[in-house]
Amino acid sequence: MDPPRRPPQHVKETESYKILKSALPSEWLAREVTGVDYGIDIYLELASGPKGQELRGDLCFLQVKSTEKISWQEDNMARLHGIKKSTVNYWMNNPLPVFLLWVDLSERQVYLVAVQSYLRHRYQDFQKPGESMSFLFHRDLRLHPALLIDQYVRDRYYGDFERNARALFARLGESWKFLFYHLGSDGPMAMDYDKELHFRHLYDTTRKMAQHLKIEWPVPSLHEIYDKDRESFGEDSSTLHWHSFDQVVEPMLPVFLDVAEAAAALIDSQIYYWLERDRALLNFCGNVHHQLRDMRAELAGA
Numbered sequence: 001m002d003p004p005r006r007p008p009q010h011v012k013e014t015e016s017y018k019i020l021k022s023a024l025p026s027e028w029l030a031r032e033v034t035g036v037d038y039g040i041d042i043y044l045e046l047a048s049g050p051k052g053q054e055l056r057g058d059l060c061f062l063q064v065k066s067t068e069k070i071s072w073q074e075d076n077m078a079r080l081h082g083i084k085k086s087t088v089n090y091w092m093n094n095p096l097p098v099f100l101l102w103v104d105l106s107e108r109q110v111y112l113v114a115v116q117s118y119l120r121h122r123y124q125d126f127q128k129p130g131e132s133m134s135f136l137f138h139r140d141l142r143l144h145p146a147l148l149i150d151q152y153v154r155d156r157y158y159g160d161f162e163r164n165a166r167a168l169f170a171r172l173g174e175s176w177k178f179l180f181y182h183l184g185s186d187g188p189m190a191m192d193y194d195k196e197l198h199f200r201h202l203y204d205t206t207r208k209m210a211q212h213l214k215i216e217w218p219v220p221s222l223h224e225i226y227d228k229d230r231e232s233f234g235e236d237s238s239t240l241h242w243h244s245f246d247q248v249v250e251p252m253l254p255v256f257l258d259v260a261e262a263a264a265a266l267i268d269s270q271i272y273y274w275l276e277r278d279r280a281l282l283n284f285c286g287n288v289h290h291q292l293r294d295m296r297a298e299l300a301g302a
Contacts, residue, residue: 016066016103017042023110023143027053030062039063039087040098046149059096060152063087066103070111076139078102082132091115092126097155099148102137110143114151116158123272154212161212162278164205165263169284172260175202176295179249179256180302186242188233196240203248206256213262219252253299257292264288 020042021030027047033040042062048054065080072078080102091098098115113135119126125133141147168175178198191199203222210217229244264285267274274282 012066012068012105013064015105016064019103019105019108020062020064020101020110020143025145028145029055039084039090046152058152058156060148060156061091061094061096061098062101063091063098064101064103066105069106070102070104070137072139078137078139079134080137081134083135084132085126085130088115088119088126088133092119095159097152099151100135101143111137111139111141112143112148112151113137113141114155116155117151120158120270120273123270123276127272157212160208161263164209164212165267166278166281167201167205168209168260168263169281169288172288173291176256178202179253180295180298182242182245183249183253183302184246187246189242190233190239191242191245193239199240199245199249202256203252206252206259209259209263210255213259213266215255215258215262217255219255220248222248257296257299260288261292264292 017032024030024044025047029045029047031043031045033042040061041064044060044062045055046058046060048056048058070078080100083100091100092115094116100113100115100118102111102113103109104111115135118135122136178195179202182195200222203219207217207219209215225244225248226240228247229240232243233241267282267285271282274285
């Protein structure tokens with residue numbers, strides 16, 4: 001009687017997991033999912049801190065596919081076919097980042113796609129008829145901790161970007177007038193509480209969007225500004241003064257416009273996603289360029 005033999009697929013799966021784990025930092029926790037496969041193979045928890053030993057609940061999900069040798073095209077692209085749309089829908093609606101990994105067994109390399117980011121840019125592929133779809137991989141996107149962290153942060157906090165974009169564009173003209181026309185107006189006067197709160201809201205919204213869009217933020221921190229304000233106007237000062245407002249808003253105004261332009265361009269580049277997600281925001285972003293041009297002209301003439 002012949003001894004039991006492992007199916008080739010099981011051998012490939014084991015080897016692909018070995019290659020994957022060798023590409024990840026040893027401090028990260030990779031937990032394989034057992035039982036029924038709903039499109040998630042591994043729960044991955046990223047460690048952080050100076051020595052990479054702090055666990056802060058930074059979780060993402062991995063789906064692992066493998067092939068003996070990936071057939072790259074001349075443009076360094078390759079397609080992974082046969083991904084069920086029911087699985088893709090599950091990934092898309094997951095609150096945590098999901099990564100589709102493709103292991104080349106012969107080269108012992110792992111390539112990745114950040115699923116939610118990919119689908120926002122190629123949502124039309126998901127909408128096409130059929131029960132499955134393909135994913136396009138680029139040869140330069142080899143699995144590397146820095147790349148995975150960058151993509152993790154982008155997808156983990158994309159919901160914050162959406163909320164901040166709506167808040168920014170819903171009152172773009174009003175916010176511009178508040179920032180621009182109060183600049184240099186009432187230096188030694190204390191700000192009214194409602195105006196101080198409005199200013200802090202615009203500061204936080206613009207800063208967070210700049211961070212997401214990787215736009216430089218050459219603006220003083222609010223902690224620094226409040227400390228200087230108290231030094232200038234007394235420790236018992238309970239509210240910010242317009243002079244301090246000026247110190248923040250002057251370097252912030254160009255970034256405010258850069259953020260608005262970059263956010264509108266990003267949303268406009270994800271047209272099929274936003275047609276279903278928020279058509280009003282998409283329409284606004286497609287027509288905001290003239291308004292932003294006028295604001296830039298106003299700032300240049302100041």
